[in-house]
Amino acid sequence: MIAIVDCNSFYCGCERLFYPALWQQPVVVLSNNDGCIISRTDEAKALGIAMGEPYFKSKDAIQKHGIAVFSSNYHLYGNMSQRVMDTMRSLVGAQHVEVYSVDEAFINLSAYGPEELHAMATHIKHTVETWTGIKVSIGVAPTKVLAKAANWVAKKHKAFTKGVVVLETPEKVKKVLEQLPIADVWGVGRKYAQKLEGMGHTRAWHLAQLPGTWARTHMGGVVGLRLHRELNGIPAIDLDERLVDKQMIATTRMFGKPVSTLADIKEAVATYTARALEKLRRQHSVAACISVFVVQKEAPTGGRFSHGRNISCSYTMPVASAITPHFIAAALQLAEQLYTPGQTYAKAGVTLSQITPAQAVQQNAFAAAANPQLNQLMQTIDNTNFSMRDDAVKFAASGTTRNWKMRQEHRSPRHTTRWQELPVVR
DNA sequence: TCTGGGGTCCTAGGACCC
DNA sequence: TCTGGGGTCCTAGGACCC
Numbered sequence: 001m002i003a004i005v006d007c008n009s010f011y012c013g014c015e016r017l018f019y020p021a022l023w024q025q026p027v028v029v030l031s032n033n034d035g036c037i038i039s040r041t042d043e044a045k046a047l048g049i050a051m052g053e054p055y056f057k058s059k060d061a062i063q064k065h066g067i068a069v070f071s072s073n074y075h076l077y078g079n080m081s082q083r084v085m086d087t088m089r090s091l092v093g094a095q096h097v098e099v100y101s102v103d104e105a106f107i108n109l110s111a112y113g114p115e116e117l118h119a120m121a122t123h124i125k126h127t128v129e130t131w132t133g134i135k136v137s138i139g140v141a142p143t144k145v146l147a148k149a150a151n152w153v154a155k156k157h158k159a160f161t162k163g164v165v166v167l168e169t170p171e172k173v174k175k176v177l178e179q180l181p182i183a184d185v186w187g188v189g190r191k192y193a194q195k196l197e198g199m200g201h202t203r204a205w206h207l208a209q210l211p212g213t214w215a216r217t218h219m220g221g222v223v224g225l226r227l228h229r230e231l232n233g234i235p236a237i238d239l240d241e242r243l244v245d246k247q248m249i250a251t252t253r254m255f256g257k258p259v260s261t262l263a264d265i266k267e268a269v270a271t272y273t274a275r276a277l278e279k280l281r282r283q284h285s286v287a288a289c290i291s292v293f294v295v296q297k298e299a300p301t302g303g304r305f306s307h308g309r310n311i312s313c314s315y316t317m318p319v320a321s322a323i324t325p326h327f328i329a330a331a332l333q334l335a336e337q338l339y340t341p342g343q344t345y346a347k348a349g350v351t352l353s354q355i356t357p358a359q360a361v362q363q364n365a366f367a368a369a370a371n372p373q374l375n376q377l378m379q380t381i382d383n384t385n386f387s388m389r390d391d392a393v394k395f396a397a398s399g400t401t402r403n404w405k406m407r408q409e410h411r412s413p414r415h416t417t418r419w420q421e422l423p424v425v426r
Numbered sequence: 427t428c429t430g431g432g433g434t435c436c437t438a439g440g441a442c443c444c
Numbered sequence: 445t446c447t448g449g450g451g452t453c454c455t456a457g458g459a460c461c462c
Contacts, residue, residue, distance in 0.1 A: 031430035038430070038462095054429040072430085101433095101462045189460050223436060250432065257427090340453060349431090 001114075001140055001168070002108040002239060003121055004147040005088060005128070006153070008135040008163075010103035011039035014080045015070045017133045018415050018423055020168075026067040030055050033254045033406040034071055047426050055129060059235045075414040077102060098239050106144060108239050114168045121164045141167040144237045145230035148186035149176050173233060180204040187227040191221055208232055243357065244260075245283045251276040252349025255404040258297045265294065268404045269404045270397035272350040273331040277324040280352055281378060288320040288354035290327050292334040295347040311338055321358055323374050326398050343381055 007013060011029040015020045026043035029037065037053050047065050049058055055069075062069060081102045088105060096108040107176055112120050121138045128136050132144045137158070139151030146167055153176055154165040157398050183193035185204045195218065207215070208231040215228035226236040251272040259265060269292055280287055291314030298309075315330045331350055413421035 033428095033430070035429055052429085056428040059428095187460070191459065209451075221436065223459080246433075248433075254430070347428065 001109045001112070001117060001142055001166075002144055002147045002235075003109050003124070003138055003140045004100075004144070004151050005105050005107060005124065005136050005138050006151050006155070007084060008137055009039055009041045009104035010081075011070075011072065011077055012044075013043045013074070013134050014077050015068075015412055016041075017080070018412065019068075022068050023046040024064060027070070028058075028062065029069055029070045029072055030410065032072060032408075033256060034409055035254065037123040038072065054303065069410050071409060073412050073414060075417045076412065079401055079416040080132065080134060084128055084134050084136070087128050087131050088124060091127060105347065106147070106239055109140060117166045118164060121166060121314045122162070122396060125163055135163075137163045139165050139167075141173065142233045143230040143235045144239070145186050146173055146176075146226060147171075149180050152176075152180060154186060171251060174205065177205040177208055177231065178203055182207060185225070185227075185231070187230075194338075204231060245285055245357065246279075246353055248351060248353050249276050249279045249287070249355065250349060250351040251279070251353075252293075252298065252347065254347045254348070255345065256406045258344045258346055259404045260342070262339045262341075264404050265330050265339055265345060265348060267398060267402065268348050269331050269335045269350060270328050271402075272348065273323050273328050274398060276350050276352050277322060277327055277378075280355065282320045283359050285355045286320040286322045286358050287315055287317075287327075287352040288356075289316045289352070290330050290334070291315075291353070292331050292338065293349050293351070294335075294338050294345050297346040313337055316354070320354065322358065324378060325374075334398060 009027075012027040015027060015029060025041075026042070026047055026049075027041045028037050028044050028049060029039040031038045034055055037049060037051065037055060037058060040051065042051070044067055047061065047067065049061065049067065078166065084103075085097065085099050085105060088107060091395050092107055096111075098106040098108075100106055107124070107388055109117060109120060117140050121140050125136055125138050128134065131397075137154040137155050139147045139149065141147040141150045146289075150165040150167045154161045154163050165176075167176060180203060182196045182204060183190075183201055185207065188196070188207075196202075196207060201210070207228065210228070212225055212228045215224035216222070218224065219227065229236040253268075253272065255264075255268065259268070273290070291312055293310055293312030296309045296311070313334050315334055317326065324382055413423075415421055415423050
């Protein structure tokens, strides 16, 4: 059996930890640039605040109801996530925990008998909540998709389930799938939900009862087939217990305000490149290809929001490496190619690909041999930036004016990762 | 005024190889 | 007259996830 442990309103939960006055109050957390609402407490949900809603649209309701607002504080969330995951690893053994996202993990509970599962899940829940202060819900079932369904019930009926639901019999599975809306099934997105609803299949149970061949033909081939199997209790999505290196690393952001000069674009692109290279080095990899994209700012047409045109170009290095200045040089050239004078831009980004482990670098006979001193320098910069404040050491191309930097008007202190921002206890 | 920032997997089709 | 069959690698695009 597999458990999914899911933190309740994770970002809001992190913010609340340090503000006891908010423990019973509605709270929301905004996306980067204070653009959208990406986390809400139950109290905020009850007041009709929608997920993914643009902040400016909800502003009136937020003020009227006195809802607390935070900009996203990823230092805090990342650190709390680590604590939650470490707690689970200490309870069941690290090899049985698959971290799925910042606020979710699958746990392999195959060592436990059916009659022990509920007690074990409850024990995990209580320990995580006591040790970290973060509230979680747990669903347990024979497959990942069914565990997600169990967790859906656990969250939906918190008072009744106490946040833990175990589906250990086919009868219980059927009961849940008959309630679960098709659009809430893990693996069914907007498109497939529309398709299924159009055919009158409004619940997860309907999809489970269709022939597997239908799922294969109409829901993305083997992906659909796997989903169908999982719904019928046959594990088809492995519990991936090892940490896999990323095959693509991207850093992209909206600008705080639209940007139209090449200098600003180049600063932003250089900064994103430096950040992407940090991510690359953290997983001890090298990359051969860098691509840069910019998104033009679109004049609003008829009040309807639309994304601007996205233009990109890429460059392949003669040798894969993780040397920031090499990539910045390439990125700046790409930025120049993309830039059109007079055009206004809303967003830019950098993507690294053709990523391989650093030990296995393919050498190119025509390129200069890798320079160990440069690698050493990268290491030093990473260590300095990690231990001191952000970006204490920067590359000159990243600039110092940062006209394009994102808005973060409501960010809380980084309570757990910066000495200067530690909470004070009197 | 104002709409996130990452990722994954899969399929299809073209180029190329033996 | 007649033109294989199997494989790899790459890219683009579509679907999904949190």
